[in-house]
Amino acid sequence: MPINEPTLFTQNERNSGLSPLAERLRPREWGDVLGQTHVLPRLKELAGREFWPSLLLHGPPGCGKTSIVSVLENHFKGVWIRAHGSELKVSELRSLSEEGRHRKLVENKQTLVFIDEIHGLTKVQQEALLDPVEKGNIVVLGATTENPVFFLRPALRSRLRTLELRKLTADEIRPLLERAEATLRVDQPAARAFPTGLLQFVAEATTGDARRALVQFELLWEAQQSQATDLTEEEALKILSEQTRPALPEDDYHSGLSAMIKSIRGSDPDAALLWATQLMEGGVDPRLILRRLIISASEDIGNAEPRALQVAVAAAQGFEWVGLPEGRLTIAQAVIFLASCPKSDAVYVSSGNATKWVDQGYPWKVPAPLTQEGKDLYKNPHNESRGWVKQRYLPEGLTAETPVMSWTGRGQEKKLIEYLQWLRQSKIASRDPGTEPTE
Template structure:
């Protein structure tokens, strides 16, 4: 046994059956298992939190499909590295008859030109691309590459899965180190891991190594925390605190507390969080929580998102702070958010209701003969640019999805809607 190899690496699963927590992908009816069983492998993006098995899954796919495996890290690789690997892959393809796998870890860190350099190779089938990302691919992967790949979501490990993993790590450590540690409770390890399997195994190895030459063999939660608290960082942008602190940041702005918002913002900046990630979350909040109570908030948040990408650190902190404070002190309304969710739920329930004839487009004579658009009233032909007519399908013509919030802007909207539509 090589003590230089971390326990997490020694425990890395070698087959789909050994992977924990991703049954929807690797289980008997899992999509990736079916893909491998049918030998129908396409380019894919694995999206999920750290420590959920993205790299492991890519390696198993390569092994099980009998394909050569090339690996690049987006942190340390450039366009030249990508092109060199593609050239090697093309040669490999000639000998094996199967397109090699090109695995790119943290693909969201590739800029547009780096991602574009992959397109031709993916289109030609020289490589099967597998990208791993902790960020939403819709924002971080160029649309041309995204359209050529299937996105698979990996889930954070739940309590039972983490508990099972802790048991596996304990048993393996005891066996390899000839120790007989026992554990009163796994709560401390599980809480510390934040759903990150690799972090949990690393913490088990760290704690047991610490107590290896000490008489104590029954490890308590206090024993665990006594070791782990010495190694905790201010902010782990790839772990539990990443999610906890961004949650506190969002809730501070939603709760109209500029002091809380700036404090949690400072924690993220000091910890090296991606400034685009912070700005993007404020952009979402501007629409979801400030909404129509202050429509200008969305404009300011969008300008901040665009500007931080141009300005970069350290000056970006000023733009982020200004925007966070502005959103925190803005009046709040989630009426637009609730309206679209209610409408989506109604669409799911009622299906594809027909568009009323008077609202249909009539580009051909046949459609005109069928009365498409015949009864439509052009609002600008009427006083006040308004005329009372139905805009919903007949079956739901009296439904209401948008309810104005109780704030100065939407109170005016409510008055205007009541004036035009009355009780409707």
């Protein structure tokens, strides 16, 4: 995991004409940050402290989260570590916590872990963060385009100070484009000037996304240098429409995810694939789509087709191995398969039933034969000819009629139900040989 210690070499590398324009223009100080005047005073105050609290920045794409993080990094006096939400391992978190604890006690320094796309953290990873953050072994700085209410567990969310960043206006993006033009003119002294009117055109066309504004500006800059006359607005619009697609607005993004899942639940592979494709074309992180597919495999299909979960997980693994653009095929395959499977919400409903009963009787007393102390009372099913023996597994107060399981009887569930019914026939309890249910 990279530990960032800026050097003269890294600074020169950022200033090099070979570095991407966005990297060269990345802010070093607060005066370079675009917009966000509603949170800058608070950020400056936090950055001036000797010891920092954990912080979460969330806002739409291209609003300046990474830029603010870059400035914060310049002000942090401890050890700064970068990580990615989808790649951070629990074992790494434990190591970081121990290193941070030692650094805090011995060197009186904080260890800050910047987690980009923190929405990619699983529940297990989030739980692993609770204790280190609570004890101050590490400071977490998270950045996300998602609303933290939807993906962060309340226990972790309560430990982070949340700052919401706003979509940038065209007037806030315009100075960035002017700096970009000045930078490129230094690199290319003989270059033709960029039409002034097109700067405002780009600033307005990118709907508040500064990162996309820079990409589009570079594209139009190259077009301007390749022709004898100034680029017109009509020509610019044609170039951009051929090369880029606008990012989905936040409302459309959430609606698109909902439409994809509901189409899968409704067994409409055509619609499900269309919505999944629109999400990917709209710039949605494919890992978010894959995460929802894995959830849907258990929530909407479950044991009606157990392979659904395998396919969804395999799609996520395949995407990580292949990457974009070919990795989109793993998503498409999973979407088509899940939408075409028999449906059952038995896992979802039964899990809710189990939680309800646990809450009502917690902690339930384990029947004696199932405990280590009662091992002499335990009847091992493997010692029986059918691999089953009549024995109580539910705690006292609950019976086999207690509504924990809620089968639908669809797909493969039907075979599971038949098998369980066959086991519970009286002749099985008496170990009377018989025939298993036929396919």
